[in-house]
Amino acid sequence: MDVDLPSSIQAKLKSDTGEEAGGTLDIPLTVTKDQLQLICNALLEEEDTPFLFFVKDVEIKNTLQEALDIKSLNSEEVVEIIYQQQAVFRVRPVTRCTSSIPGHAEAVISTSFSPSGRQLASGSGDTTVRFWDLPTQTPLHVCKGHTNWVLCISWSPDGLKLASACKTGRAMLWDPSTGNQIGKTMIGHKQWITALTWEPYHLNPECKKLASSSKDGDVRIWDTVTGLTVLSLCGHSKAVTSVKWASFDKSVKLWEAATGKFITTLRGHVQAVYMVAWSADSRLLLSSSADSTLKVWSMKTKKLELDLPGHADEVFAVDWAPNGEYVASGGKDKVLKL
Template sequence: MSARPNKKRRVADKKATADAVSGKLKAAAQAALAIDGQALVQFVDPEGKSAGPQLDVPLGTSKEQLGTLLNQLLENAEEMPYSFHLEDNEITSNLAASFSKLAKGSQSTERVLNITYYPLAVFRVRPVTRCTSSLSGHIEAVLCVSFSPDSTKLASGSGDSTVRLWDLNTELPKHTCKGHLNWVLAVAWSPDGSRLASAGMDKIVLVWCTSSGKNIGALKGHSQPVTCATWQPLHVAEAFPWLATSSKDTTVRIWDTTAGACLRTLSSHAQPVMQVRWSGEKEDTGGVIYTAGRDCVIKVWNPKDGSMLNELKGHGHWINTLALNLDYVIRSGPFSHEPQKFADLAEKKEAAKKRYAEALELCGGERLLSGSDDFTLFLWKPLASKHPVCRMTGHQKIVNQVAFSPDGRWFASASFDKSVRLWDGRTGKYVHAFRGHVGDVYQLAWSADSRLLVSVSKDSTAKCWDIARRKLLEDLPGHADEVFAVDWSLDGTRVATGSKDRLLKIWRH
């Protein structure tokens, strides 16, 4: 007998809750409409150039309405996504909310408010949430992982002195590449995806054909372990791209992998060279090479004649990591997040050149970032000045890795202080510290749309962070030991992690 009144009461409670929620939503909508006042605004791009005239808009204007306005001003054929910033405050709901956060002296509707707009990727990468495959086969720790530019294959290097190629369509092993005599510390895909370079403790650089898994060249010359390998950007290469490798023997060597010959040896570092990056600027010289290491100096080289162009000084301890704001587009060459077919290398070069030019314009020029054992980062415009744009402090321990987002809007730094820090990609201004790891953070990887970041740590987890909301999106446990390596495929569908537990894990949405 008493069950029926209880049921009625539950229904009444649910109705009251629903009415309260809808009432709050209506009140919020009316509050947005009821915000009094107008403001003079001027849309400006990240470089400070004005887009259209000054506009008199209501303070209640929403982020979506600002987007519609800007698309009309820029005469975009289809509506493009943008993020808007009023001084340092991102506009997330409406203009009034960000206006109220301005410093007291700046809260005047009489002055013109500059709204900076940043283009966002037109596609959206979904966060990785689950492990779809645990790839076993390595019999020692997995030290490096890298997806191919077309996102169809994955390469891993291990302490068992093998390189393995994995087929991502089936998530099964494809080739085991044997030839190294010691740990493999670096794997690097050529920008057209046809070759893979691997190097490590045995001082030899091996080049593999990625379709057959066969060794097509052993490059000998370094007298100490090889620390890093990078390919020449496709659009500045005259024939097939060259390869640059850095070593603890204080030199950097440039190789022609087709002929199997060392073209140049760049030697003026006084200590082991730990990092090398190849920029796509200066097409006439085949790009520009940046090298850094334990002598605390970054050197800038002309790869065509091997001459040193500049020295960048500022760090007080070993430099562990370098990153270019165009790394993503250099690495992916002609391939984008959409599947494409190319007839030959010339067609790939043309596509790579076009993508590089677009990315360079979006980023507003090339920037270089360095991270060091002195707990600091430096942001450089190395071809414009030998003085840094800024010096960034905040980390409490050594900075292990830095990485720019694909659109150059942000960069992130991973440190042994267990945090990942987010910074503005143009100015180097500190934005946020992501905390959640309980061990040293080893590596980072960005999603192709620049909205997500994944980090791996000594605490045996990977974590996926939401950049816009500045919070942890997914915790990814599963490895049984430290996670040393991570990469996010260039089409955004998969994340690969490599661990001391000898497993590679593939994570997907």
């Protein structure tokens, strides 16, 4: 005998951090995403704030009924509808390469957008670090000082310094406005440096501390003013390829930074993963690989969102523009792609 399905359910609207909006609501199964948007804005007293809605980890794209398995519900169950504020910007589909910027004499191994999004920095096998003006797509400075391949670079959160590291295991700081070196060269790693990352701005507005990972298995925390190691983390038995957990087993691993808890593994690349970069709102993750592709991963579903082909060879470096409109990549084909 067929069982009549309910026309509505008891539901609560909750944010992705657990805060409830109002109490228990009687919501029709035919309610649309746009109608949920109006309800949520009214309860939160926030006009025109865009939200995404999820029920049991499934995004509500049209109606609640389409996203929810009604037959599996208990008649007394109160369903949680999770709302998540969308980014201010939209990440548009990548349809073409907007420009190619020549200049380096060897492979481009690392790229990084400035926090303002107006400059791009790149490191290369030609031992130089270069600064580029993005609006005009012209060179600004060529920085010389490294004696081997520049493997990784990273802007300070305030945009006033750029850190770079090379195959000799040494790290340097540069002034983006002049192209001159800042302070002392940081020496300590026994093998080449694989990744650099700055302490977040809200923890240290002076942007003094820099972390580096290395082929020698260590992670070092540096005081960039003195050029000395503040802390050395020596728990790994092999190379630490990235503080964001890119790896040579063709996967990307996600970890909870506060607790060290393993979250999940992202699989899709068919060769080694070289670098990863977050979108500004941390909802998308970009990875580059020896398989010549870039991949965009959704942090909500933990699944592949988009494939970005285009390079003719291995892709060593990627970064996401602060406004989310561009990603930059560089690789063995000696070309920067936007």
